Amino acid sequence: MERRYDFKSIEPKWQNYWAQHNFFKVLEDPGRPKYYDLEMFPYPSGNLHMGHVRNYAIGDVVARFKSMNGYNVLHPMGWDAFGLPAENAAIKHGAHPARWTYANIENMKSQLKTLGISYDWDRELASCKPDYYKFTQWMFLKLHENGLAYKKSAAVNWCPSCQTVLANEQVVDGACERCETPVNKRQLAQWFFKITDYAQRLLDDLDKLPGWPDKVKIMQRNWIGRSEGGQFDLQIEGSSETMTVFTTRPDTVFGITYMVLAPEHPLVETISQGTPQEEKVKEFVQRMQFLSEAERTSTDAEKEGVFTGACALNPMNGDRIPIWIANYVLVDYGTGAIMAVPAHDQRDFEFARKYGLPVQVVIKSPDSPADGDSMQEAYEEDGVMVNSRDFNGLSVTLGKQQVVAYMEEKGIGEGTINFRLRDWLISRQRYWGCPIPMVYCEECGLIPVAEADLPVLLPEDVEFRPSGESPLNYVESFHKTECPSCGGRARRETDTMDTFVCSSWYFDRFCDPHNDTLPFSKEAVDYWMPVDQYIGGVEHAILHLMYSRFFTKFLYDQDFLSCDEPFTNLLTQGMVLKDGSKMSKSKGNVVSPEEIINTYGADTARLFILFASPPERDLEWSDQGVEGSYRFLNRVWRTVNSCAGDIRDISLPPQFGQLEGEARQLRYKTHATIKKVSDDIELRFNFNTAISAIMELNNMLTAYLDHDEQDLSVLKEAVETMIVLLSPFSPHICEELWQMCGHQDSVSLQSWPRWDAAALVQDEIEIAIQVSGKVRDRIMVPTGLSEDDLQDLALAQPKIQELLAGKQVVKTIVIPGKLVNIVAR
RNA sequence: GCGGAUGUGGUGGAACUGGCAGACACGCUGGAUUUAGGUUCCAGUGGGUAAUUCCGUGGGGGUUCGAGUCCCUUCAUCCGCACCA
Structure with a gap:
């Protein structure tokens, strides 16, 4: 038997297996309940960081758990691919934003694949691709058609050094995020979305979201500020x-x-x-x-x-x-x-x-x-x-x-x-964004591009000047155009859209990602939407989540959607910290996921990150903690290895009879663990305690394996249950162990185990005896003892008798199954 | 200033409805295996005390037979908003 399990060969093996067998590809299936599990799609910065790993590990546990519970699970991934960093890279290093972005996507996708997340990659999308932004433009046209997109002169943030406008979120403490020059205001004609028309509904409908954290709802309420x-x-x-x-x-x-x-x-x-x-x-x-x-x-x-x-x-x-x-x-x-x-x-x-x-x-x-x-x-x-x-x-x-x-x-x-809420300023004087589909005609004024002429393509062959001014202004082939209405001379809008526009509807597109005539079909969104579980960082509590709600309500009003809230349940995960502060290059405390995966494997990385802290809370990174998770997986590996041969050919009885001693205790533990892990995942998202319960089961199994006499049926049930329960957290090793136990099929295809209430019945339990609120003794008693009997038994204990000597019992409180408290003076 | 969150061993955390504080890990100590280190296994591990036992969930007060959990008050840290009329 190997000393350490070989994750380097096991993990790619199962990733390929899943991919070859299209394990995570989903289609609408009216016969099964659907579950839409979504993590916020990332900006393709080039490298995965620990925050991503945490986000996707959480999402994957949910996806795999729901899938094993019989749901038809949609779990897609894509790229929030327009944005300023690509353009900065172009100015700095001369790389074209498109090339830079696609290279980053390639790299991050391969990193993501080494994590073994159960994504349906056939639905992958990138907001910077014409087949996607065509419909971002379509959204703009629909909003414009309904008077919800308009142009007006507004005071915007202007960085005098970069010679460009900045989005509010690019202004940090009154200064430009990029060069730290103080920002001032400049009056410019800008495009807005009339989100204020929806202010009251955005406020009222927060009450329809019991699955959202109060913190986020309060922040939105304050932001709307009625x-x-x-x-x-x-x-x-x-x-x-x-x-x-x-x-x-x-x-x-x-x-x-x-x-x-x-x-x-x-x-x-x-x-x-x-x-x-x-x-x-x-x-x-x-x-x-x-x-x-x-x-x-x-x-x-x-x-x-x-x-x-x-x-x-x-x-x-x-x-x-x-x-x-x-x-x-x-x-x-x-x-x-x-x-x-x-x-x-x-x-x-x-x-x-x-x-x-x-x-x-x-x-x-x-x-x-x-x-x-x-x-x-x-x-x-x-x-x-x-x-x-x-x-x-x-x-x-x-x-x-x-x-x-x-x-x-x-x-x-x-x-x-x-309302405090203002209309949403979507214009950006930027190249790497979705072009606004409008033209200025000398005769007719502002005219929308015809739907049939979409997409307005972003030209690829452009020049970047260090001034920061949008290159679209120099590209005549782009801005020189004909009026869609009169055919006369016209100039195309050279502003592009805020990237938050792209991310306000991507969850709808995932339902029908290859549709080339519409952003999505009604059938597809009716089946999948709304998202059942949305997972991401709190930093999006206001902007992204509010904009997405606004888009959803608009699409609902236009009858493109049947739901008017996009996300039924929201989980906001905490940050990943190292030495008490957020990982950052400047602090030099960054731990690279790639390195961790190379050294310990994806299963360990996922397990540690889920074990170290409950999802909503900040997580303190610990190299020793990772080591501990790795040791645990090795212990599980050894447990299964040492008994796989013995249990492989055992078939479980349809019913376990009356068991005694260790076997009975092991079976109790097995079913108590099923209950604990199921509840922790489903009801509370407390993955850390779910994992600790599995650790307890493995600890008990280790002890059980030392016994000379073993009930192989009970052992088989315990071992196989442990593998199945662990599989949403660390799927690769579990596939391998499952196979080791003699199974031909995948552990991912197993049904989630049900606990047997009969196995959870104990015939003896420990009761604490308190005298005036302090624990003085503990006794084993048969379960189902009456309160009176319990009280008599407690009073009869010699230790208690001694303590009560010369005192008068004022009152006795009996909590069945827990304790007896004797109040004496 | 307003709003929100969090304070539990040396560390991450557990305690779900007021009912045995510290599950599960990390670390540490001792032992076994090993030429040695590492790995693995076993035992111990909140603090004080020789000990019966006493003290312990940021501090102070309260309710209760019983409080990490409820109430009042106070401190610290973090996050969000910040002259919103």
Whole structure:
């Protein structure tokens, strides 16, 4: 017998076997329940890292477990293949993004194959391939057709050094992710998706997702940021203009002592013109423009502003109110203008004190200050309305309703709901992305490309200049085109789409990946969607998951899908850490999966990563831990080796009779392990405890094999059960061991074992006896003893008698099967 | 500042509904096998104590016959959002 099992030959052997026999290829099968198991598809950076291994190992346990439980399992893999790194590589090393990307995919795919994950590779897709992005463009056209894709001028993140716009997620702490230059804002015409139309549904339907972690739902709720309030207009004194404000506190409208516009608000220039303040206002607005996003919006930046020289009239009482501009009001939230009530809003309060503006109390509770001048801070709690004319005496809640009702009646304003969620900016001035299928015609304006003309191909023969500007701008054969409508001269849109667009529907495409007329057939998605289990990192809690939900709802509304939520259950896996921090090149603490697989094999790598920590939690990498997992697999190897010959020809009895002693205990353990492993995988995703249960079974088997007399049926059942239970975690070694036990078929094709309730019946159990809550003795008792008998037995123990001498028993608590607690004084 | 999570042996972690804290591993100690190292196997391993036993789940308080688990309070670390009117 070999000292160590030979994973180097076993693993490729079974990987080839699975591939040759199309083990993981699936088709729709109405006769079996479906299960769609999906891990977030990776960006092809070139190399697999431990986070990937963890993600796919978790997914594979689920896929193999469900498959052995009779489900028709869809488990696909693909590539999120557009994106900035490919272009950076092109600029830096001169490699074409396409070549760079496809080479990376090749490399990562071969690494992935050495892990032995049960993917249906026939469904592989790459978002950068024309047969895929054709339909990303199709999605754009459908959204455009329905008024959900539009172009508008917007302030976007601009890196002055790279000479390009950046996505929000490419701005880290106010600086460019690539060169660390502070980012500023620039006004550019950009494409948006109108995700805000779906804000309410995206919020409400979170309640339809009990299979999602609360953490993620809370993050999405906050991101959507719904707030109820009112919106009303104020006449600007001496002008025909009005300004509109949004407030969540209509009840404090009589406490307004000044108004504030965001510096970028379009009214700022008009109303300050010709006033003595004009110059100061211009100066302030300019200064704000030069500030970076981070400096401008950080909470600890001091509030500052200037008077515009103009006043507005409070529609409730006709009061003249000065209009200011200030850094703390944001142009893109609400109406970009606020009513300031310093007595009841801390931000307004700080500003008012700094500039000597009045503070007027309009909400009063018994313990709140009545006088604005002596207030130390704003009073934001509940109370009743004062100094508010007819509304005096109303509570905050009632006041809100009645002030809004009054405004509606008088045509001053109305109740409104505001969302923090903004429309999704999808334009990127980048080459390596999905082209936006629109053209600009000199005659007809903005015209969508006809569906029949898709895909708009990304030209391959392009030049990369270090300026970072999109090469599409230089490629005449690309941008020079004809108008789809009038046939006249037109220019193609050279912006490409945010890669999040590509990843917002890839899970649908997996259902029907080779369809060349539609993104997917209705039949295919009706069978497979929604995804039953989605697995990936928390970093996508908001963006990717929200965008995918938005796309799904849109496709549902258009009747392309029958479900309106894409992911029924979501598992967010923790990070893989080394020495307490995230693995990174700069820290030099990266452990390469390739190396681990070479040294210990994929089965060990998978087992360790699943054993070291439950999936949601961060995982501390330990080289010694890996060694331990490897030792365990070797122990299993030896266990099976040493008895395979003895059990090979044994056939299991249809029923195990009354067993005694060790054999009985072993059979108990076998079935207890089936139950434990099944529950841990299915109910809790606690793979670490499932594996530890298998370890216990193997430990018991090792001991059992030392006995002279063995019940070979019980032994066979235990050994084979262990192999089957271990197979979703470490499939290759289990295939080999299964074969060693004399089986011709694959362990992957076995049904998941069922536990036999009869085997779990014990006739004796240990009971703890407590005196006043402290364990003082333990006794073995027959199961099924009555509570009274149990109590009598406990009291009769000599040790307990001794302890109770001279004391009075106050009370006895009996927990059958667990303990007896005797309370004595 | 707001929101969320996590604090258990030397380490990773277990304890699922309030019921024997530390399963399973790693590490360490001792022993066996081996010329030796490695491998493998056996035994021990929360802390204090000579010992009956006492103390122990970040700290403090509470509820309970009984608390890692429930309640209040406090500290530390990590993550997300951050002037959202």
